[in-house]
Amino acid sequence: MRAVVIVSGGLDSVTLAHDLARRANAVHLLSFDYGQKHRKELTFAKHAAERLGARWTLIDLQASGISQLLTGSALTDNTVSIPDGHYAEETMKVTIVPNRNAVMLAIACAAASSEGADVVGAAVHAGDHFIYPDCRPEFIRSFEAMERLAMDMPSLTIEAPFLGKTKAEIVTIGSELGVPFDETWSCYKGGDLHCGTCGTCVERREAFQVAGVTDPTRYLESPSAVEVSG
């Protein structure tokens, strides 16, 4: 098996990269700069590739003019603030970047076809389903069916093993794989430390607690300052 895997540098995608590197003959890590305020995460994607001895490619959607078309998201637009709180809240919808996963997956599939890989990995997980339509199982299955037609490649597989898993379960898997979690980045604000209060920070902290795995992350706000629901 040869695989191309989309790696943001976050906990989920770095865990998936470790998982695929173990199972595949060759793995190619693909990362995207789409103008995210937390582009700091990309450094951790690069580190993961170095650690795994894998090829790493950074796709610059800003240089192409693509990210300039994707306006209005809190993740990319300086006029929209990153919301604090829990993912399961309507307010988190401002963090949607329209069609981001379809764009990234289509580019990853093109790379896969060019280099003779038949697996494309994506680390979407169950916690993403409420807010992000392009993280839901029906999207992933529909995308896979579309790409098999687009490239006349019936064997192409979108490998999304975390689709039905919680972030806590991913922490458990990553822990078993020996993923160095301090070499992953979640915080949408992209400061020196994880803020501890934005949607991904709340989710990250909760995941370690539920999994019973020590959280090596240094947060700007102490856990007690934020309500973490179980």
Next chain:
Amino acid sequence: MRAVVIVSGGLDSVTLAHDLARRANAVHLLSFDYGQKHRKELTFAKHAAERLGARWTLIDLQASGISQLLTGSALTDNTVSIPDGHYAEETMKVTIVPNRNAVMLAIACAAASSEGADVVGAAVHAGDHFIYPDCRPEFIRSFEAMERLAMDMPSLTIEAPFLGKTKAEIVTIGSELGVPFDETWSCYKGGDLHCGTCGTCVERREAFQVAGVTDPTRYLESPSAVEVSG
């Protein structure tokens, strides 16, 4: 209706841009530099936007590093020659750029969502089906279904009115719309004049003949030098 339309600068997509500009309240022309040898075509996309008073955006897939992933096509790779002959030949398969339409359409759908458009236009036509899997009706329908899920946007339509039409029929439609055909570019070789012998030139010339419309194109090779089947 607001529409984003992918326009290469060729006869088909410029005709579609004219068609949509007539029917839509606003139309945004999107063109892609993917390292094609015939990037000269992009000038004609820009001219079409100027003529129609429409917004034009050029997406540079080379600057992003995307086109560098798409190796091996005669359209982009200097080590692979553009084949001469008719489209309905196996040799034309070297002109496939893997997943090109899925990548371009995904970017166009992202733009549509951001700017409140619910129509994305693509000028794929019946003559493309044999060689290019990402020009077939089943691909377009599958892509539309995928995007409706990806963006939670059930009203999104991929408008591909030429899916069942021959290039000759598109010439007839363009002629009725007053499309200045000399302001369109087909030739894959991208020289000073249309070569007259590559797949798209053969198809272009044939289309005018079958439609009974005067062909304003100056070809490097005279018609008699090439066998044109009806």
